[in-house]
Amino acid sequence: MTPNIAWAGSSLPRVTYFRASCVLVLALIWLLPIVLLVLGSFESPERVRRHPGEIWPDDFSGANYQALFSSDYPMWLWNSAIVAIVGTLVALGAGIPLGFAAGYHNDRVATLLIRILLLVYLLPPIFLVFPILSLAVTLGGRGSAAVVGYLSGSLALPVCAWILKSQFALVPKQLFETAELDGLAMPRRLLHVIAPSAARGVVAAGMFALIIAWGEYVFSIALLPRADDYTISTGIPHFLQGDIWAWDLLLPAIVIAALPPVAGGILATTFLARLLRLSPPDDHA
């Protein structure tokens, strides 16, 4: 007899429980490096420097985190925050109007523009870094975290516009037209009708842009060469210089650098799951 195979949403038979267990075990192995890293970051500084491979801390200590914040790390965090904030604002500033035109007004030209952007931005950023560096030296802009943010925002633009297009397409047109008939002015219609309906997409797109900008590396390494201008991505490798590598600073630095994008990403995927129809069709009827 064929086993009763259940799909998403229905009760799970025994064979599926077995497969589910396999996936769970695989997931635990997959995430093991991260678990080890977090554990290692609480190791005492002397021990982690001498034996970086000892993964279970003898006694949990926050000394590495304290030492990290007495280093240049807070400055790198600040620079990364500038890049991330500027990048997010740029991506949303350009993505919201474009997504609105393509999604809400169902405009062909705007949709075509998003498709062209998606295709052109397939180009890995390293391909653009040399001409951008040359332009930055000629026109100015080298050493500015805001310029790196602007470039990061540009990298996130196509996906942000696509997410926003999908969200704006879901905004009910009748609601907007009724508000117009009721005499509500355009800015108030945008604020009271469109904005609440599109909030989910804006959050998801914003989180995506933030993740891209926070982890930006290629442009930072080319355009922010001075130690004062390092972002976390370009700064933390400097803990591994000289004769003694500062693993005790590196491990907590990685943990802290990972926190904002992980938190934001989990939040965004909750929203994105619905936009991408990650839930089965029945769930969001």
Add this chain to the structure above:
Amino acid sequence: MNLRTRGWQRWRVPILSLPAVVLFVTTVALPLLTLVFMAFTDKQLGGEASFVGLRNFSILLKDVGFWRSLWTTCVFAASASIMKVAGAYGLAIGLDRMGQVGRGLATWLLVPWLIPGSAAALAWLWLFYEPGGVLSGLTAGILDPTWTPNWLGSGSLALYVLIALSVWRELPFWAVVFLAARGRIPRQLIEEYRILDGSLTRQERELMLPLLRPTILISAALMIMWSMGEFQSVHLLTRGGPARSTQTIAYYAYEVGFGGGIDLSLAVAAVLAVLPVSALLVVPLLELGLSKSREDQRIR
């Protein structure tokens, strides 16, 4: 309709698209034009440029390092992409069959992709560092205390580590993309197929795989393209070594542009030269994926 509304109707698309167009022109179109221009000059940082014709390309074609980097990049991109497609597809099936739990788990599996690339690469350096890295500690404890391979110090092993890092970071992301594509397949269709033929393998092969082909092809094209530009992990984990065995074309260009020689125009030429190779690999996949997608939409 008043004059103001009519004006808005007419100009709304250009107005709404303007910020994106400005961003695109300043950060992509202009640099791309500069890239092409620089490849045919002897332009250096802050200096004047003179036209040198095909000299940069001629230098590159004679450079063994360039060809070796191109080969390493192709090996890296092909191996990593094949593993990502196969693994992500398998994982998506597993997660799909777990229902709500699977979808929740998918979010957590995204963590390696969410971590900044440099942080992930340095975490792997901590794992594979020799002597005394975490992995050698684990293998010594569990397997053989005398077995301590030099992961990042041996050419072929170092490339495997880079491929593994790329797969570790991106596989869950692509699994989520495939899972989303599975969610778009009408459940009724799956149920009908199940009633006709309960075999899961057949169902996967004859129903799901053909329907997911456009997503898989487009994703594979993206994976290859992004792998062709792999720089960060090479820069942080191996610096192209040992003996240039892990030098991808992006790292080669970086070395030429910022390393000992500092020849920016040559670096640009290297990057430009690799574009046709990338296009050769990616465009057919994209075309096939997009045409399949259009075909499916017509059938539906």
